[in-house]
Amino acid sequence: MIASPPRIGGLDVEAWGDPEDPVVLLVGAPERLSADWKRSVRALVEAGRHVLLTRGGEDEFALRQALVEMSSRPAILCAAEALPVVAPALAVTGPALASCLIVVGEASADALAALNGLPVLIVARDAEDETIDAAQVGFLEEQAPREALHYQAGSDPRTLRDALGCFATGVTVVTTTDEEGRPVGLTANSFSSVSLDPPLILFCLARSSSNLERFRQAEHFAINVLHIGQQPMSGAFARSNAERFEGVVWEAWETGAPILSGSLASFECATHQVVEAGDHLVFIGRVTRARFEPRRDPLLYFRGRYRRLHFA
Ligand SMILES: Cc1cc2nc3c(=O)[nH]c(=O)nc-3n(C[C@H](O)[C@H](O)[C@H](O)COP(=O)(O)O)c2cc1C
Known part of the structure; x- marks a missing residue:
């Protein structure tokens, strides 16, 4: 035909x-x-x-x-x-x-x-x-499967992960400081805005994170939204045992949580609430200060891969 x-x-x-x-x-x-x-x-x-x-x-x-x-x-x-x-x-x-x-x-x-x-x-x-x-x-x-794929309660978590991967996100590096004031941080795409009044945002941290206690203890954190040129940084902050801050230029504002220079946007937050949710903890932060860059393109993450904006 x-x-x-x-x-x-x-x-x-x-x-x-x-x-x-x-x-x-x-x-x-x-x-x-x-x-x-x-x-x-x-x-x-x-x-x-x-x-x-x-x-x-x-x-x-x-x-x-x-x-x-x-x-x-x-x-x-x-x-x-x-x-x-x-x-x-x-x-x-x-x-x-x-x-x-x-x-x-x-x-x-x-x-x-x-x-x-x-x-x-x-x-x-x-x-x-x-x-x-x-x-x-x-x-x-x-x-390029022909049929839509299905997840049902009890199916393998990989299928659910693939389903969730259909939601395109930006990429952030979430940072805080440990008890001795040293910088800590990891790559996270679970960032979301929550409320404008009061100004609240959230990210989800895996219970398995080696930094869980540090984020729980600290009363502050920062979210750094990455631009397209910061993909190597995203990789570095997702690797275990890496010297994540080596060669990274950052500054501290009021709380000391690292603000990564040149990020698309940075939000400094006071920890507002920590909610236990399955194998993750949801950190809700009250934004105390933010800075953003009006021109650069974001680094995107979709179906398990980094992407960039594509304008038709
Ligand atoms: C694109 C991307 C997004 C990620 N998002 C999250 C996230 O939202 N929450 C999380 O706990 N881990 C997330 N991870 C995994 C952590 O970055 C990774 O497991 C890291 O090694 C954890 O380090 P830690 O154990 O030192 O905290 C993400 C990784 C990548 C590459």
């Missing part, structure tokens, strides 16, 4: 299969479809995929624009010859634009290096047709 030919971001596209199914974008198809491409399209449609086929004219900018305009992140399938167009289109922000990439043929590691963790499957051209199809479909089921 061929639907009416859509155009996406200036690319001519032919569509196959049910538009309700998850999309696989085939890039770099020849003008006259070879038997291999036809078989690939058929196998994907039979496996419940909506296949879009770009028909020439794609360069890295047109392809990137098409990906930006799509309502969901497609899986991309291309021949290795199309990698010089596909790889730059997916550079750095790859995981934000596509769910995964399947390359048929010889793909150089260099070409794939800039894809920033985008899952990639490389299929050898000389493999049996059935082997290629099975590998593609298995990979797609894993990286």
Whole structure:
């Protein structure tokens, strides 16, 4: 079944299969479809995929624009010859634009290096047709599942974690001081605003945190909202046994809780309430002072990965 030919971001596209199914974008198809491409399209449609086929004219900018305009992140399938167009289109922000990439043929590691963790499957051209199809479909089921996933009480916590990971957040480093005034801190994305009057915010701290008692004892803490350039800092403050403050420029305001220089925003708080909640403690703080930077972009966290704002 061929639907009416859509155009996406200036690319001519032919569509196959049910538009309700998850999309696989085939890039770099020849003008006259070879038997291999036809078989690939058929196998994907039979496996419940909506296949879009770009028909020439794609360069890295047109392809990137098409990906930006799509309502969901497609899986991309291309021949290795199309990698010089596909790889730059997916550079750095790859995981934000596509769910995964399947390359048929010889793909150089260099070409794939800039894809920033985008899952990639490389299929050898000389493999049996059935082997290629099975590998593609298995990979797609894993990286771009067709069915919505479900969690029910009693299911494994990993599924709940994945469900919760659908809520995109910013990233913060929460800090305080220990009994000797030394700085302590950890990466946390459980930050939320609570109330404007009085000015309250919260973050949740795992009971397993080595800093639990320090946060409980201190009567203050600070939340530092990270900008896109502070991703290494987020990594450092989430690693155990790391000298987290080594090389970090920070200042103290009234309470001494470290205010990390250059953060997108910093909130100094007096601890207002600590609520026990399962395997975490909820720290509610009353904001006594805040500073924020009006221009920089935030560091984002979504589905277990760092992301950046992407304006269409
Ligand atoms: C993006 C991100 C967000 C996190 N959010 C939280 C959080 O909200 N609460 C928490 O207790 N740990 C969170 N963690 C995990 C801690 O940063 C990590 O476990 C850290 O090693 C704890 O250090 P500690 O035991 O010294 O407190 C997060 C980690 C990352 C990478």
